[in-house]
Amino acid sequence: MIEDMAHRLVEVPGVLGVLLGGSRARGEHRPESDWDLGVYYRGALDLSALRALAGPEVEVAGPGGWGPWVNGGAWLKVDGVAVDWILRDLDRVEKVWADCREGRYEVGVQMGHPLGFWSPCYAGEVALGQVLADPGGELTRLRREVATYPEPLRKALVVGAREAEFLVGVAAKGVARGDTLYVALCLSRAFGVLVQALFAENRRWCLNEKGALAVAETLPGAPAGFGRRVRRLLGAPGETAESLAATVTEARALVDETWAALTGR
Structure with a gap:
């Protein structure tokens, strides 16, 4: 069913x-898991043909319809199973891959990504995905390229973990006011940055926030109890200045330990 849909999709102009x-794609699914299909296009995309394939009851969002990074697609039901079409501009994916090879990345605002959309995800999706239809061989070629994690990207994401230290410092500014929201947001991002760095240090692609902590805590270089400590600190950061101060102090210690493990210091 999915293979047939993929071959019909590549008949759509663009x-x-x-x-x-x-x-x-990773073999980690449950029976009820969605089928996620990355629909890679270049240039003008024939949305009318795409909508005709989806059917009259399905809303298809064209490029830009869902935001700047996950920029369009559709949600379908096929034989009672959810199938997601996710548009990917191949020109932009290749540009991001070129940046990754030079150690450059972006973190953009995108609905559904509370810690932001990390641009290396584009390359990671290709590296971890399975090509279903590729008449011109472009995805197959790109998949061969992204099989090797770029050393400049690894270094850049590890260095980027210094942001976590800054975030813990500014979180302390919300303590005296008992500002739980501000403290929780700072610490959530701090730990998210550390997770990205742990993935990178181990040359693994981190595609999004979902499930990332559970993987990161198992990786070499993660401090003892990393996941457990993050869950406890974010699960109940506190409501008073005293409890928030204790949380920030513990968070600072965890950030320092992780940075030391990542850099060998």
């Missing part, structure tokens, strides 16, 4: 290839 992503 579509170059289709990639299976998500838990099903």
